Amino acid sequence: MTASRLLQNFKGGRALIVTTNRAAVEALETTLAKLGVVSEFPEIRDGRAELDLAQLDPERDILFVDGDLDDVLGLESGPAGRLPAVPVIGLVGVEAPSRLKSLVHLGATSFLRKPVHGAAVYMALFLGVNQFQLRGGLRARIDDMERRRHGRRFVIKAIVRLMSQAGIDDDAAYDLLRRESMRSRLSxxxxxxxxxxRGANEPTRLAQGDTPERRANRD
Structure with missing residues (x-):
């Protein structure tokens, strides 16, 4: 699966269907097979699915969770809880707000009503998987922005150090650091x-031999 384009073909996927009501999802299993998706039903013991979420493959696996089962995945509830690293599609029987909220907190990006009708499966699969991919892409961009925000303090310190050691102004120091970062293929x-x-030796040496001011003087 890839976040760069909408996925339309799910052949080769694996559906992990967490439910105790196999009859209500019979059409789901049949339709998924027609789409090239194999279905597995994790065993549920003492109200918990025997499923290692850390071993799931986001490039292949899709998790269907029955919303009528309480805390079947054993995850911390609430919006701050840990989410499965795969698409989650909620299976809805009782449409109580608390049930729907629990599925949302599990990361569900699509829903299917029980008993499942085959005609509804592809749309739910399309929405669930692609919304998961889009959400993952957004999260990655936010994480990158946060990392860059945190790194701005290093940029400021580096500019101040280079100005002091090389005797150049802030614009020249920034330009040199930017060019060196591009040459090093680093942000x-x-x-x-x-x-x-590492002590700032190389950029200082470069600045002493090749700054915008010195190039202007040579010209």
């Missing part, structure tokens, strides 16, 4: 952190 934040860690 500016990561390069500045590495620059500070």
């Amino acid at each position: 500016l934040e990561d390069y500045c952190e590495e620059y500070l860690r």
